[in-house]
Amino acid sequence: MVRDGMRTTDGRVTDGRAMDRVATIRDVAARAGVSIATVSRVLNGSGNATPETMEKVRAAASDLSFRPSTIGRNLKAARTRTVGVLVPSLTNPVFAESVAGIQEAAAEAGYSVLIASTDYDPAKESRAIEGLLSNRVEGLVLTVADADRSGSLDTLDEVRLPYVLAYNQPDRALRAHVSVDNVAASRAVVERMTALGHRRIGMIAGRFRQSDRSRRRHAGWQAALADAGLPPGPVVEVDFNDLRLAHRLAPYLEGPERPTALFASNDMLALATIRALRDLGLSVPDDVSVCGFDGIEVGRLMSPSLATLVQPARAMGATAFECLRTGFSGDLQGRAVMLPFTLRPGESLGPAPSKST
Amino acid sequence: MVRDGMRTTDGRVTDGRAMDRVATIRDVAARAGVSIATVSRVLNGSGNATPETMEKVRAAASDLSFRPSTIGRNLKAARTRTVGVLVPSLTNPVFAESVAGIQEAAAEAGYSVLIASTDYDPAKESRAIEGLLSNRVEGLVLTVADADRSGSLDTLDEVRLPYVLAYNQPDRALRAHVSVDNVAASRAVVERMTALGHRRIGMIAGRFRQSDRSRRRHAGWQAALADAGLPPGPVVEVDFNDLRLAHRLAPYLEGPERPTALFASNDMLALATIRALRDLGLSVPDDVSVCGFDGIEVGRLMSPSLATLVQPARAMGATAFECLRTGFSGDLQGRAVMLPFTLRPGESLGPAPSKST
């Protein structure tokens, strides 16, 4: 747009003397022989100017590789056009993908993205929030461990900074969030399993006390089993930091009464579960079926391919950003968006083994 | 540190009247009955002040949930303590992980991270760079498709903004970068393959014209084969946007002379390759072995587990940031750091099948 003409025409920095300080509007004004007000007007297209003036200004700006400082601009405008993003970890593909969605939508809307991660560490989390606040982000898209018990969210409420949760599905529904219906989604998984003949269905889940998502998904699992008149299978709560599950799962997988299907509350857990089952000498899905939750892309590529409940991660991020942006002025309170989920079939989820076991 | 006292003591916003505008240093000064200079000094620990003054100021700041605006601060200091990060895609785990490393190191050093991604789209790339430049980042850590042919890097050179490449290994070695020795690393892969008895070794690679890494890795593969006195196997260049490889690979995998091992120039490609082989009815590693390059974590979890050349992605990011930070004042030109690589064994790479084929 306005900036197209800014690349230097001669390809070099400027007229001989190296310009080591970044050019300011004053430098441009001086070089063009006009006032800074004129430079501002020309470059922003506001107000009129003679064609010649415009030409002079553009040339000067271009020669100096001038790019208006958003920081000066922000100070004046009292708005930064920047949003903060806070996720537990960038290395979990499901978060990486939602960040990609946020980033994309933000770029589209002319917003910058300041990123921070917590590694599930409350201290890091609050430091990150402080940093984002100081940077005067206009709002936040974030995923926290437990949206019902989060000091960070309390802080945000206190200072009235708009935010939208992604993935989290708080009980206090007044906290704006974008998620899938975790209970319904989990039910869908269990129903698929029962349809395939499974009768003993276990669950591998993140710690309930630390994760609202894990709790919801567990509730859906439980409800679906109850509806089907089946007893709940074993539930194994695991820490996200130690994904070597073989020794944790072993006790539940001995004997004829072992579960024939396991529902993992997220995909990383599902992969770890499959790994553990193989290490224990069990075949997936011939002995035990596994279904995950998230829909990470790599799941399609592995063997057996991962059956999983797909959340639209990219859309989750993009939608959360849009909510935030459109809600900047208005009230975000109570806004909740449920995105549709789908069940992606995969080789890891097959029919229940025949009775012979 | 200084900010510890800022959380409101009574847990509420303030004294009754809601304060909807974010508090500024002037608000604090007014409330404490001192000048803004005093507030600044107390909060920054510079200069002395009476204990009572300090107390008054701290209390006022805390009551108002005052957080100094980095944007005002930056404007004054002419430095932003912000770095930009530009990657092709957040959803490739190898980039996500290096971003995590950057983010971590940056947070440690008190820097904020502004993130942008290109999706391998030059237009997005240059827009992203413009945005970062306008935001006055102090430097950039970035990964580009081809560091020897990058308009973005030319722009950065022009404006003399410090940057450090991650993963890229440019021919023009004067561009600061952190990488592994891609040629040596690829040789290590091929040597392992020949040690396992493989004699027909093919390569699946990203487009050479678009990727300096792909070129280097191909060169290493070629050199190692030459050293071993083996003829180069088939080379399949693939587009990163279409990872359904079965139809691409099929022609090379028929007949007794098919390769017994395939070297994929990155892990996503390796996963897609394994998938394609299975779709073609071939077993990995019994019929064909596969080794990747990157060392993404999910590789460990899948079955067969992925053999791969591990780059220290997190360290790559962290190191690149450190280079940038320590080089801010000095000269980044020609600085190149080679990080050590390791070969991670995995089930996807086994001994060559016996002659009988």
Next chain:
DNA sequence: TTGTAAGCGTTATCAA
């Protein structure tokens, strides 16, 4: 010890 005031890079108001 504390306050006054200038200045950082913009935009916007008001005159000229």
Next chain:
DNA sequence: TTGATAACGCTTACAA
């Protein structure tokens, strides 16, 4: 059409 100037939130001489 253009220019002088105030203002944004902060830090930092310098003065009191």
